[in-house]
Amino acid sequence: MAAIYSLYIINKSGGLIFYKDYGSKGRMDTNDSLRVASLWHSMHAISQQLSPTIGCSGIELLEADTFDLHCFQSLTGTKFFVVCEPGTQHMEALLKVVYELYTDYVLKNPFYEMEMPIRCELFDINLTQAVQKDRVALLGR
Amino acid sequence: MQFFGGSEISPSPPTPTTTTGNNAHMIYIFNRNGVCLLYREWNRPLHTLNPQQDHKLMFGLLFSLKSLAAKMDPTSADKGNLGVPQLPGQGCSFHSFRTNTYKLSFMETPSGIKFILVTNPRTSDLRETLKYIYNLYVEYVAKNPLYTPGTPIRTADDRSC
Numbered sequence: 001m002a003a004i005y006s007l008y009i010i011n012k013s014g015g016l017i018f019y020k021d022y023g024s025k026g027r028m029d030t031n032d033s034l035r036v037a038s039l040w041h042s043m044h045a046i047s048q049q050l051s052p053t054i055g056c057s058g059i060e061l062l063e064a065d066t067f068d069l070h071c072f073q074s075l076t077g078t079k080f081f082v083v084c085e086p087g088t089q090h091m092e093a094l095l096k097v098v099y100e101l102y103t104d105y106v107l108k109n110p111f112y113e114m115e116m117p118i119r120c121e122l123f124d125i126n127l128t129q130a131v132q133k134d135r136v137a138l139l140g141r
Numbered sequence: 142m143q144f145f146g147g148s149e150i151s152p153s154p155p156t157p158t159t160t161t162g163n164n165a166h167m168i169y170i171f172n173r174n175g176v177c178l179l180y181r182e183w184n185r186p187l188h189t190l191n192p193q194q195d196h197k198l199m200f201g202l203l204f205s206l207k208s209l210a211a212k213m214d215p216t217s218a219d220k221g222n223l224g225v226p227q228l229p230g231q232g233c234s235f236h237s238f239r240t241n242t243y244k245l246s247f248m249e250t251p252s253g254i255k256f257i258l259v260t261n262p263r264t265s266d267l268r269e270t271l272k273y274i275y276n277l278y279v280e281y282v283a284k285n286p287l288y289t290p291g292t293p294i295r296t297a298d299d300r301s302c
Contacts, residue, residue, distance in 0.1 A: 025218045026213065026216065036213060043202060046198060052166040052182075053166075053242045054187050054242075061238060062239075063237045064236065066214055067213065067214065083213060083215060
């Protein structure tokens with residue numbers, strides 16, 4: 001049913017700090033995922049320039065033929081975005097949950113260097129649980 | 142996407158005309174080469190750049206987003222490299238994106254003509270509306286014997302949206 005294909009986290013300069021693929025045929029190697037993340041960062045910024053009214057904070061949802069992309073930008077400029085099946089519900093809530101996990105298990109980790117790739121085991125474990133729970137809750141309906 | 146199936150000009154556009162009056166901010170039409178064939182604005186309080194730069198930026202954004210969508214497509218295993226120009230219809234393309242202040246709906250025809258509509262963020266799917274506008278374009282612009290393809294549209298007949 002509702003499936004998440006992949007999750008990306010970008011730091012405030014546009015560098016990819018976390019990429020997790022949940023089983024899409026379009027799994028990307030490291031270089032490609034880095035390029036895609038930087039491209040997204042730039043597109044996000046350009047979309048703010050093209051806004052007809054003031055106060056634009058960038059792309060929140062991109063709808064394509066075979067996937068949707070939901071993006072959440074924190075107040076510090078860190079972007080979380082998820083590629084999912086078209087029409088998947090509650091992705092914004094999931095992104096907020098991921099943000100909470102990020103603040104709890106990554107930022108509060110004393111050995112984590114800011115803006116560097118995330119290598120925190122607890123973050124991975126809890127993220128997998130959060131995504132699984134999301135899937136189960138949606139399937140159970 | 143069916144462009145030519147059952148297209149008549151006389152049926153009214155799918156969304157009621159009352160909504161488009163207040164909802165639409167701008168419309169752009171570009172051809173394959175990035176020439177802006179049409180730009181109309183109805184409600185644009187903020188102009189960040191001058192018109193030429195604005196058109197170029199819009200075209201560039203759409204080109205890159207199409208390339209990104211084709212690359213990120215999770216259902217196809219073999220994709221070209223980022224930055225390689227995609228033919229119209231090749232690979233997965235996006236049809237809209239939404240920010241907190243606007244929603245941009247996009248449609249590319251097989252001939253490479255791109256239709257962009259910028260509206261308020263609560264608008265629903267505008268693909269049918271864009272197809273309707275494409276039909277208007279075909280009737281009044283493409284079939285106009287005095288129109289040179291690749292030049293900006295100047296007649297008054299295409300302002301019916």
